Amino acid sequence: MISNYSPVAAFKLEDQKDVLTGYAAPSGESPCLLKLVGGDTPIFFARASGYSASAAADGFRSGWCGFEVHGAAQAFVVSDTVRLVCGVSGEVLAEITEPPRTTSASQPGAWSVTDLLSEVRRPDTSPSMDELSRFALNHYRRHGARQFIEATYETLLGRWPDPNAPQVNERLADDEKKVASYLRMIVKSEEYQARWGALMPGAFHPSFRYDRSGVI
Amino acid sequence: MSAPRKAVFDVSALFEETWTGIPNVVAAIAERALTDGDIDWVFTYETIPLPRDLVRRFLRLRSGAGGLPALSQLAWDRQPIPFDEARSMVAVFPNIKPVRGYFGTEAIIVHDLSPVTTPQFHNADNIFHFANRIREDVATSDHVFCVSKATMGDVHAYLEKPMEQMSVLRLGAEFDPAELSAGLLQVRQGAHVEPYVVVIGTLEPRKNGGLVFDYLAQNPGFAHQYKMVFIGRDGWLDEKGRLMERLHNVGVPAERIQFTGFVSNTERTALLLNSAFCIYPSFFEGFGLPVLEAGALGKITVCSNSSSMPEVFPEQCVFFDPGEMYEFVQAMRIAELRAAQTRSRQQSLSDILERAAPHGWDACYARVAQWVKEQ
Numbered sequence: 001m002i003s004n005y006s007p008v009a010a011f012k013l014e015d016q017k018d019v020l021t022g023y024a025a026p027s028g029e030s031p032c033l034l035k036l037v038g039g040d041t042p043i044f045f046a047r048a049s050g051y052s053a054s055a056a057a058d059g060f061r062s063g064w065c066g067f068e069v070h071g072a073a074q075a076f077v078v079s080d081t082v083r084l085v086c087g088v089s090g091e092v093l094a095e096i097t098e099p100p101r102t103t104s105a106s107q108p109g110a111w112s113v114t115d116l117l118s119e120v121r122r123p124d125t126s127p128s129m130d131e132l133s134r135f136a137l138n139h140y141r142r143h144g145a146r147q148f149i150e151a152t153y154e155t156l157l158g159r160w161p162d163p164n165a166p167q168v169n170e171r172l173a174d175d176e177k178k179v180a181s182y183l184r185m186i187v188k189s190e191e192y193q194a195r196w197g198a199l200m201p202g203a204f205h206p207s208f209r210y211d212r213s214g215v216i
Numbered sequence: 217m218s219a220p221r222k223a224v225f226d227v228s229a230l231f232e233e234t235w236t237g238i239p240n241v242v243a244a245i246a247e248r249a250l251t252d253g254d255i256d257w258v259f260t261y262e263t264i265p266l267p268r269d270l271v272r273r274f275l276r277l278r279s280g281a282g283g284l285p286a287l288s289q290l291a292w293d294r295q296p297i298p299f300d301e302a303r304s305m306v307a308v309f310p311n312i313k314p315v316r317g318y319f320g321t322e323a324i325i326v327h328d329l330s331p332v333t334t335p336q337f338h339n340a341d342n343i344f345h346f347a348n349r350i351r352e353d354v355a356t357s358d359h360v361f362c363v364s365k366a367t368m369g370d371v372h373a374y375l376e377k378p379m380e381q382m383s384v385l386r387l388g389a390e391f392d393p394a395e396l397s398a399g400l401l402q403v404r405q406g407a408h409v410e411p412y413v414v415v416i417g418t419l420e421p422r423k424n425g426g427l428v429f430d431y432l433a434q435n436p437g438f439a440h441q442y443k444m445v446f447i448g449r450d451g452w453l454d455e456k457g458r459l460m461e462r463l464h465n466v467g468v469p470a471e472r473i474q475f476t477g478f479v480s481n482t483e484r485t486a487l488l489l490n491s492a493f494c495i496y497p498s499f500f501e502g503f504g505l506p507v508l509e510a511g512a513l514g515k516i517t518v519c520s521n522s523s524s525m526p527e528v529f530p531e532q533c534v535f536f537d538p539g540e541m542y543e544f545v546q547a548m549r550i551a552e553l554r555a556a557q558t559r560s561r562q563q564s565l566s567d568i569l570e571r572a573a574p575h576g577w578d579a580c581y582a583r584v585a586q587w588v589k590e591q
Contacts, residue, residue: 043565110408120486121480206279
């Protein structure tokens with residue numbers, strides 16, 4: 001499983017409150033794996049494959065190397081030496097010097113099963129339609145309308161398009177409008193809402209089928 | 217020093233876009249084969265050799281998405297392994313054999329004979345397709361790996377393969393540490409989830425999910441205590457509506473039953489980890505990988521005692537006869553008590569990693585590699 005990850009090439013820790021956040025850009029094609037340890041005890045692993053506006057601003061992976069690491073408070077229970085390390089090379093990326101400050105307002109409380117699924121999905125989601133559209137447009141231009149429709153159905157609806165699946169509106173003036181209108185139509189559908197609710201799959205969600213080359 | 221043994225591994229299953237079942241088995245073996253310097257593995261789509269980079273790409277994406285266009289190009293660019301060369305090679309087929317007697321020595325992995333042993337759960341096309349192929353596939357194999365003792369017994373009984381030409385290839389369960397961590401609520405201060413029990417498996421008659429509805433119809437109070445979460449693709453169609461209406465009539469609200477549909481590995485692991493316990497009521501399984509996964513995560517499973525299932529993780533299971541409601545009711549009571557004692561929702565990451573480590577895929581690959589080296 002570790003072979004599915006790349007060593008960290010660039011790293012930034014942005015926030016050390018309840019959750020450690022930031023970005024870790026990989027030296028290879030695969031995302032990075034980060035490990036939070038208290039002493040030698042592993043507390044939490046995180047894949048750096050979420051979206052980070054700061055990584056985007058710094059020019060890394062169009063932003064798709066963000067991470068969220070939980071468990072710093074538990075790590076301090078185990079040891080005074082709490083570190084964030086690269087899960088592949090073992091390189092120490094950050095020493096966490098203070099336990100996070102948690103307020104009662106920041107505590108999540110009771111979740112339904114649906115809440116649990118949303119929370120688990122959230123780090124792998126796209127922050128907005130604009131981010132998703134970049135990949136969709138890239139796919140459309142590289143592979144044409146048919147493969148764009150197939151990838152859209154698989155990414156957003158988790159299935160192959162049926163024979164009656166709508167086509168791209170060729171009367172629209174340019175590629176961006178064609179892609180945007182198609183995505184809007186799918187996202188408005190009941191089927192999409194039942195599957196994703198308010199969330200949108202990110203570039204490294206297992207359902208994601210758009211071509212990432214050229215964007216990341 | 218002699219050159220490493222050259223062997224073929226058919227990875228056609230990796231071309232599937234969404235991996236479940238056999239593609240996951242193929243991926244686990246291929247992942248280890250890629251790093252084995254003692255065997256010169258040739259990865260193939262049937263008899264067409266594939267570039268290792270393509271196999272690596274599939275493993276990285278955990279999907280064969282985009283593979284078929286690459287394959288059509290490869291079919292032009294690369295010749296199938298020539299027959300003369302194939303005669304000196306060993307080949308391992310992880311499911312149906314695309315060729316028979318083409319390679320010098322051939323092995324097949326048999327996952328189950330359910331279309332033959334329990335045809336009532338399969339459609340006619342599937343039964344005929346399977347039955348017409350499997351007998352010859354097994355007959356033309358020098359060795360048959362069976363995923364359980366029960367499957368090996370079936371292959372011997374129904375297809376008359378001599379026991380000395382077969383061995384058990386126990387499957388593994390492995391968890392990406394990031395996927396495991398994502399579901400650990402104890403590292404998120406104050407987070408806890410409503411009590412629920414998961415029923416694992418595709419929603420289809422063979423999986424016997426209807427038994428859970430029968431149970432709830434007789435014990436509606438259980439649904440008030442625990443939400444019932446069915447994980448898996450929906451193959452029940454109209455049957456589900458009928459069952460839900462029946463529950464409604466005995467006072468179980470629809471919102472106490474949740475169907476997730478297909479979920480990602482991360483979501484599935486999180487659902488297993490945070491459940492009170494699991495239910496696997498299937499009538500027939502070649503192995504029952506979800507039982508191993510649940511056990512490796514420290515979960516108690518109320519598990520059917522039929523076919524291979526008692527072999528998988530007996531110490532974490534409470535068994536029952538899938539046709540006996542009385543036994544199921546008893547098993548549910550015992551599981552609830554055992555689950556409360558084990559407090560499996562409180563495990564730390566290091567506990568889970570330690571618990572799961574012996575159940576990974578290394579032993580499975582080692583058995584295949586050993587057989588190849590012996591040829």
